Amino acid sequence: MDELDREILDVLRRDARIPYTEIADSVGTSEGTVRNRVDRMLETGVIERFTVATRTGNIKAMIELGVDVAVDTTGVARRLAEWDPVDFVWQVSGEADVVLIVDAADTTGVNDLITRARDMDEIVSTTTRLILDEQR
Amino acid sequence: MDELDREILDVLRRDARIPYTEIADSVGTSEGTVRNRVDRMLETGVIERFTVATRTGNIKAMIELGVDVAVDTTGVARRLAEWDPVDFVWQVSGEADVVLIVDAADTTGVNDLITRARDMDEIVSTTTRLILDEQR
DNA sequence: AGCGAAGTTACGAATTTCGTAACGATAAAG
DNA sequence: CTTTATCGTTACGAAATTCGTAACTTCGCT
Numbered sequence: 001m002d003e004l005d006r007e008i009l010d011v012l013r014r015d016a017r018i019p020y021t022e023i024a025d026s027v028g029t030s031e032g033t034v035r036n037r038v039d040r041m042l043e044t045g046v047i048e049r050f051t052v053a054t055r056t057g058n059i060k061a062m063i064e065l066g067v068d069v070a071v072d073t074t075g076v077a078r079r080l081a082e083w084d085p086v087d088f089v090w091q092v093s094g095e096a097d098v099v100l101i102v103d104a105a106d107t108t109g110v111n112d113l114i115t116r117a118r119d120m121d122e123i124v125s126t127t128t129r130l131i132l133d134e135q136r
Numbered sequence: 137m138d139e140l141d142r143e144i145l146d147v148l149r150r151d152a153r154i155p156y157t158e159i160a161d162s163v164g165t166s167e168g169t170v171r172n173r174v175d176r177m178l179e180t181g182v183i184e185r186f187t188v189a190t191r192t193g194n195i196k197a198m199i200e201l202g203v204d205v206a207v208d209t210t211g212v213a214r215r216l217a218e219w220d221p222v223d224f225v226w227q228v229s230g231e232a233d234v235v236l237i238v239d240a241a242d243t244t245g246v247n248d249l250i251t252r253a254r255d256m257d258e259i260v261s262t263t264t265r266l267i268l269d270e271q272r
Numbered sequence: 273a274g275c276g277a278a279g280t281t282a283c284g285a286a287t288t289t290c291g292t293a294a295c296g297a298t299a300a301a302g
Numbered sequence: 303c304t305t306t307a308t309c310g311t312t313a314c315g316a317a318a319t320t321c322g323t324a325a326c327t328t329c330g331c332t
Contacts, residue, residue, distance in 0.1 A: 001192065009190060016152050016186035019288055019320095030312055035289080037310095048191055048270060050152035053184040054145055056137065062228060062235065074269065081271035084146045088189075092198060094265040099198065105142060129230035133210065135217035155289095155319055166281055171320075173279095 001046060004029065005037055009047070012038075016050045051087070059130065060103045061110050064096035065117055066125035073097055076122050083116070085109055096127065137182060140165065141173055145183070148174075152186045193221070193241035195266070200232035201253055202261035209233055212258050219252070221245055232263065 007027045011018060020034040027034070041047040065080075067073050073091055077098050081089040088101040100117075104110045110128070117123050143163040147154060156170045163170070177183040201216075203209050209227055213234050217225040224237040236253075240246045246264070253259050 006192075009188065009192070012188040013190075014185070014187075016188045021288060031289080032313080033311055046190060046192055048189040049150070050186065050188050051150075052145065052148040052152045052186050054149075054182060055184055056142075056145075056182055060226075062226070074271075077269070077271045087149060089271040090196075090198070090267045091269040091271075092265040092267055094263070105137075127230070129228040131226045131228055133213070133227040135213045135225040135227075157319065167320080168282080169280055 004033075005041060005046070008034060008037055009041075012047075012050075016052075054103050055134070056103055056105060058104065058106050059110055060101070060134070061131055062129045063100040063102060063110075063114060063117065064127040064129075065098040065100065065123050066095075067097040068122050068124050071122040076120070079120075080117070083113065085113065096125070101131075137177075140169075141177060141182070144170055144173055145177070148183075148186075152188075189223075189270075190239060191270075193239055193245065195238075195240045195243055195246050196270070197238050197240070197246050197267055198265045199236040199238060199246075199250060199253065200263040200265075201234040201236065201259050202231075203233040204258050204260050207258040212256070215256075216253070219249065221249065232261070237267075 004027060008023055011023050011026060020031045020038070024031045024034045038047065065076075067076055077089050077091055080086060080098065080100060085102045085104045086100055087103055088099075090099045091097065092099050100113070102110060102113055104113065114126055114128060117126055140163065144159055147159050147162060156167045156174070160167045160170045174183065201212075203212055213225050213227050216222060216234065216236060221238045221240040222236055223239050224235075226235045227233060228235050236249075238246060238249055240249065250262055250264055253262055
């Protein structure tokens with residue numbers, strides 16, 4: 001994690017689909033070096049994943065889930081991450097145990113998710129907040 | 137924005153650097169169609185940007201902020217988005233008004249952020265949760 | 273049926289990615 | 303001071319992907 005890594009990340013944050021060759025030009029190194037470093041950052045977990053920020057124009061929400069004390073929270077979280085409209089799944093400290101960020105086609109989509117979550121017997125509580133606006 | 141668009145987005149959410157050819161295979165169409173549709177979604181703003189989820193520091197946290205009723209929440213959110221370790225800024229419904237997702241170097245970094253938030257007089261309350269783990 | 277618009281497929285050329293080998297710098301060991 | 307090992311960078315050809323464009327379908331409308 002040095003200055004060059006940070007510069008590469010800065011470029012990728014702006015546009016994660018930009019080719020290595022262009023990143024190399026803009027940070028002043030070769031394609032191979034950019035590739036090596038991105039690979040390394042992926043392996044070490046500095047880069048968690050490449051993703052896409054969407055605004056389907058419809059609905060985004062944050063769903064907080066309480067998980068039964070007797071249950072493997074990581075397993076639940078992993079299963080939730082499989083669901084398609086889910087952007088992020090975080091295990092958190094505090095009141096709730098798991099937080100989902102979802103971007104669904106419509107309210108029905110969000111409702112489906114909540115219903116499916118409630119149907120898992122490991123899940124003991126849900127709270128939903130709509131994401132009204134996103135800055136950045 | 138039809139079902140095919142949504143399927144393409146679902147693939148991109150998991151890995152935004154996957155080639156169009158592979159997306160095409162996995163959703164059952166041609167490379168050209170995927171390309172056309174991604175271009176269109178970029179133009180219409182459905183896709184805001186391709187980005188990278190990072191964990192450059194050791195601490196990630198979700199900070200919930202209450203904003204004074206008399207205050208322009210969007211303005212506050214916009215100012216918060218300028219801060220360096222902040223990944224996302226959302227205005228949400230429910231208890232809190234604004235939620236920040238931060239990726240800081242250490243606990244001090246997170247604490248700084250909370251302190252600075254508390255110092256803004258528009259901010260009337262803060263709750264912090266550590267993000268213990270993230271699923272992809 | 274005929275027409276136009278929108279979307280999809282086809283395909284060759286340009287570009288990028290990928291695997292691998294050579295090269296260079298740095299640091300520890302002899 | 304030279305040697306050796308390690309790590310990162312560069313080089314380069316082959317494979318894969320992207321890109322521009324043209325032909326082809328599909329669908330709705332008159």
